Amino acid sequence: MDQTLSPAEAAELLARDRAHAWHPYASMTSPPPAYPVVAAQGVRLQLADGRELIDGMASWWAAIHGYNHPVLNAALRAQLDKMAHVMFGGITHPAAAELCELLAGIAPGKLPHVFLSDSGSVAVEVGIKMALQFHLSQGRSTRKRLLSLRGGYHGDTFMAMSVCDPVTGMHHLFSGAFPEQVFAPRPEAGFDAEADDAALAADIAGFEATLQAHAYELAAVILEPVVQGAGGMHFYSPAFLAAVRRLCDAHEVLLIADEIATGFGRTGRLFACEHAGIAPDILCIGKALTGGYMSLAATLASERVSRGICEGEAGVLMHGPTFMGNPLACSVALASIRLLLSQPWQRCVKAMESGLREGLAPAARLPGVREVRVLGGIGVVEMHSPVDMTRIQRRLVDRGVWIRPFGRLVYTMPPFIMQPDDLAALTRGIVDTLETLDEGDN
Numbered sequence: 001m002d003q004t005l006s007p008a009e010a011a012e013l014l015a016r017d018r019a020h021a022w023h024p025y026a027s028m029t030s031p032p033p034a035y036p037v038v039a040a041q042g043v044r045l046q047l048a049d050g051r052e053l054i055d056g057m058a059s060w061w062a063a064i065h066g067y068n069h070p071v072l073n074a075a076l077r078a079q080l081d082k083m084a085h086v087m088f089g090g091i092t093h094p095a096a097a098e099l100c101e102l103l104a105g106i107a108p109g110k111l112p113h114v115f116l117s118d119s120g121s122v123a124v125e126v127g128i129k130m131a132l133q134f135h136l137s138q139g140r141s142t143r144k145r146l147l148s149l150r151g152g153y154h155g156d157t158f159m160a161m162s163v164c165d166p167v168t169g170m171h172h173l174f175s176g177a178f179p180e181q182v183f184a185p186r187p188e189a190g191f192d193a194e195a196d197d198a199a200l201a202a203d204i205a206g207f208e209a210t211l212q213a214h215a216y217e218l219a220a221v222i223l224e225p226v227v228q229g230a231g232g233m234h235f236y237s238p239a240f241l242a243a244v245r246r247l248c249d250a251h252e253v254l255l256i257a258d259e260i261a262t263g264f265g266r267t268g269r270l271f272a273c274e275h276a277g278i279a280p281d282i283l284c285i286g287k288a289l290t291g292g293y294m295s296l297a298a299t300l301a302s303e304r305v306s307r308g309i310c311e312g313e314a315g316v317l318m319h320g321p322t323f324m325g326n327p328l329a330c331s332v333a334l335a336s337i338r339l340l341l342s343q344p345w346q347r348c349v350k351a352m353e354s355g356l357r358e359g360l361a362p363a364a365r366l367p368g369v370r371e372v373r374v375l376g377g378i379g380v381v382e383m384h385s386p387v388d389m390t391r392i393q394r395r396l397v398d399r400g401v402w403i404r405p406f407g408r409l410v411y412t413m414p415p416f417i418m419q420p421d422d423l424a425a426l427t428r429g430i431v432d433t434l435e436t437l438d439e440g441d442n
């Protein structure tokens with residue numbers, strides 16, 4: 001995959017980027033360094049100077065099959081020869097219809113109706129809109145608020161932001177610009193908590209109290225099942241999730257499961273809801289949906305929810321993005337899901353879980369480390385204090401490893417295809433880097 005640039009070409013690329021390209025959560029007046037990637041193959045990213053990095057990010061949970069995969073490339077090429085795009089209003093096409101059928105077939109529970117959109121944040125917007133329209137159509141006009149968990153992350157558009165953790169989501173900055181939602185405490189009982197665990201009982205009681213106090217004004221509860229991702233890489237008990245489902249039913253509040261990060265096997269189950277044996281009323285998916293190739297997301301609804309919406313005053317769901325159901329994105333999503341399901345992916349994720357546990361274990365003994373935790377294909381080293389991302393990233397890159405720590409969290413969620421030797425090199429790179437942290441790094 002040699003696509004290297006000369007030092008002059010690389011410098012020119014970086015100068016252009018610095019002058020004009022606004023990166024995620026970045027300053028434009030003092031831009032952080034960007035690493036020029038010129039090619040990617042399997043689990044490796046190639047930098048402009050020829051260095052290769054083992055990718056521990058799967059491009060933000062998405063590239064589960066790695067990069068430049070022949071099956072996914074072929075699906076895109078075949079679709080490109082037929083049609084790159086066509087509007088979805090009043091028109092359908094094979095890739096979208098087949099994808100919606102496939103998604104409805106694999107989703108937890110019965111969620112037969114699929115609304116396609118362009119990104120995770122929009123899938124969340126659509127899910128929230130579905131919940132609001134559902135209650136409005138039943139004449140429950142007070143039910144316009146959402147209940148979310150502290151420590152959650154659901155995207156960067158405004159309604160999605162309103163249900164993110166108020167502190168890490170910096171709600172004070174935007175005060176008055178979006179509706180104020182209701183927040184329940186972050187569930188503290190860990191993934192393995194037993195039924196008689198006191199922390200679990202306290203989590204459920206805290207949630208129930210909040211839900212009970214606000215049920216009359218709530219359209220839905222929205223949460224990331226079992227793993228809270230960008231809000232803290234926090235794992236909680238499936239028993240808590242099962243209790244949430246029960247309580248939502250008891251109070252006639254819908255449950256929206258945001259599986260944008262956890263969907264498609266990342267936690268060891270195809271969907272994280274399966275750990276609790278529950279089905280949401282509305283499900284949001286994205287990220288790994290296309291194997292990380294293209295931006296595509298979906299919001300799935302139960303029969304009850306979609307009937308409720310369509311029997312209401314509007315008679316339709318009031319949403320319709322221009323690039324909805326893009327054929328290229330749908331065809332690569334179909335290929336990616338079929339590829340995943342045709343393989344023993346559970347075994348791969350289980351093996352990755354063992355490799356992450358073994359490889360990251362030495363970090364637990366380091367003085368700056370608060371906790372090491374692993375679930376499925378997610379490995380997290382939580383530090384006592386925030387790390388300097390730019391400095392630590394430079395050291396990781398020097399060791400041939402790509403991850404993007406934030407705050408106190410140094411974490412990895414590699415492509416599922418990563419082999420044991422690469423996984424060992426990845427975790428060794430992380431542990432060695434943390435071992436040599438000095439005062440300036442945090």
Ligand SMILES: Cc1ncc(COP(=O)(O)O)c(C=O)c1O
Nearest residue numbers: 119120121153154155229260261
């Ligand atoms: C759980 C969850 N929901 C929603 C989003 C937003 O998705 P996108 O970045 O595609 O808009 C993310 C992104 O990280 C996420 O992790």
